[in-house]
Amino acid sequence: MSVVAAAGLTKRFGEVTALDDVTFTLTGNKIYGLLGRNGAGKTTLMQLITGQNGGISGDLTLFGERPYENERALSRVVFIKESQTYPTAYQVRHVMSLARRLFPNWDEDFAQSLLDDFDLPRKRNVRKLSRGMLSALGVTIGLAARAPLTFFDEPYLGLDAVARQLFYDRLLADYAENPRTVVLSTHLIDEVADLIEHVLLLDRGKLLLDAPSDELRGEVMEASGPAAAVDEFAAGYRVLHREQLGGAVRASLRGSFDDAERTRAKKLGIDLAPVSLQQAVVRLTTERTNAR
Amino acid sequence: MTRILDVARMHTIAWVGQLAWPWGIMALSLGVNLLIFASIDEAAPGKNTTGGLASLYIVCSIVAAASISQVFPFALGMGVTRRTFYLATVLVNVVQAVAYGVLLYLLNLIEGATGGFGIELRFFRIPYIDVDNGLLQIAVYAVPFLFLNFLSIFVAVWYVRFGMNGLLGAGAALILVTGLLVALITWQGWFGDIWQWLSSQHQISLLVGWPALIAAVAALGGMAAIRRANA
Known part of the structure; x- marks a missing residue:
């Protein structure tokens, strides 16, 4: 069964066509690179797949079902985005404690080791985290959730080169042990070139390319x-x-x-x-x- | 159901702010009232009542609205459906209203037993809302929480879904409709009838029945609005 299947997927925001007749299939256990310039429609596509947004024409299925408001399908997905906000009263440990209950495959030991790797203070209020620390928190959730379908939308904002390398290393090591489908959306293509097995290239809402990266x-x-x-x-x-x-x-x-x-x-x-x-x-x- | 409870934790996990602000401000209000009434030598009969308790209800409704605008985008980001998030929110607010109702009832009893904290203050035993039956008293305290919280939750959901323009537009529409209604009532001379209807209502209908009904309508409206809201 396909993990994600889109056929003629189109999404309009008023006059703007964010996605224009996009057709592709994501199969299991592969690392995809979702590439494209700013405004190409990458985030919109991920929002639609993860049920954050609706109102589409065309067909879109997630694990064979429509994603919007679909508890069963959505509990198998984690979507880490640069723009994720957290309630201001939360501390890092609160976010982790909530995520542990929400993601069925959550690995607590892995989560704790990632917090140590990224030097995230567990009792720090999320408001007081730096941009890089917020990204590290997102990356920690995204990896420890071990969701069958994992999205990273520009997850590295504010992360220094060492922390980014740490992210790539942990991702690759954990992926080898626990194969799953990972979609990386990023501008730093060369940095992730070795990770990406398959490229989806969007340009102004159209799917320009859908090919294995070697090819x-x-x-x-x-x-x-x-x-x-x-x-x-x-x-x-x-x-x-x-x-x-x-x-x-x-x-x-x-x-x-x-x-x-x-x-x-x-x-x-x-x-x-x-x-x-x-x-x-x-x-x-x-x-x-x-x-x- | 487990998932609803897991999501409900999103509202309660940082409980310090949720609990400390409303009750802290109410305690402050109680303290100030105690000082003021203690400093008056002889309060005139019937002038020992204060509306300080309202602070608790108002702060609670603000906390409820803030929880929507802050927790909803987080919940959606964690793959929670709008429906589950909303049901969890309703659960938290209903349980909280009942718990606070019980707490206020206990404070009511303390105030009664201590002779209004020794100075005949009526902070919790406010005339008209002070009823004889214990369970009823709890309901009288609990329902205004539901009424205010679900109205403010509805407004917050409206804001999340339609943005600032949507909120202001709805506000403008509300002012227009209310204005027209008042004009119509004045023109037709219906105010007397309305007043008569209100005073013919049973005390419990006014304190519990009608507010609970409006709270339920607001809660359902919030559910309908959030199903198509995006973070």
Whole structure:
């Protein structure tokens, strides 16, 4: 059974179409990267899946059921977002105590060890937590909940590099022991590139890409060499980006690069290099923007 | 049901603020009243009554409204459904109203036994709401909590769902409708009839029956409004 299935999912806020005819399926036990620029619709999509928002057209199911006001389906999800607010009277230990009862798979030992890792004072009032500490609190809940479907929406705001690395390490280690479906929405694509197994790329409400990250990385290459040679080679590809400096051209190409193509490139004197996931995403989104 | 209790803990876990503010302010009001009435040599007969108890009810209703605007977005973020959150909120407020009603009844008894704290003060035994039957007295104390809390919860839910413009718009509409109603009643000369109807009502209907009915309507209205509210 699919964890999440969306078919023709559309969400409008007045005149604005936040999600436009989005169709995809999330299968179990995989780490997804939900990528896209600001305002692409990432948060809206996660809000719809987790029942925080409704009023959609098209079809959306969570563990085979409609998510809105669905206790059974929602108790299997945790949604950690940067904008989460806490009642001002709460202390860290209150939040933890409540979360322990609300998430069926909660692991208290893991939660306590994460609080120690992030140096979160248990008796500190949530109002007095720094931005980074609030993010750490969210990350702790998101990991310790061990929900079959876990969303992290930009969970690292204010977290320093060491704490972010700690988050990635704990996530990966715990995921290996307790496989589940994780959706990471982030701007720091390169930081999580090794974690992400599958990429969903949103751009202005449309799903631009839904592919395994290895495939995506193999599909986008940067070719550099003499202008004539690169342009000849590029004829068989979609040119995402092209920049020329004197007689030399560097172009980002999308298509399949099999051995024959690689040999052909070599013969033409072209240097073929893979691009990072972040670059691939940037090239794909800017190409679409330019095309408009 | 377990989940409703788990969610109800969201309202009670930081109990210090929930409990300390209303009762602290009431205790302060009681203390001030004791000082004032003790300093008067001879209070005129029938002038030993104070409305200080109202502070408890008002602060409680403010706490109830704040709990909606603060706890609801948190609950929703933790994957709790609107329905469960609201039922838990109703549960907390009903249990709290009964518990506070019992507590006030005990204070009422203490005040009676000590001769109004030695100075014939009537802080809890306010005339008209002081009834003979113990259970009834508890209800008389408890129902105004339900009445005020569910009205303020309804307003808070309205705010969460429709925002500041929605709240002010509803307020403006309310003023308009009330104004028109008063104009109509004045024009038709119905005030006498209304007054007569009110004074013909039994004391218990006015203290318990009608407020409880309005509280129930407000509670149902809040339920209907929150089902489509987003944090």
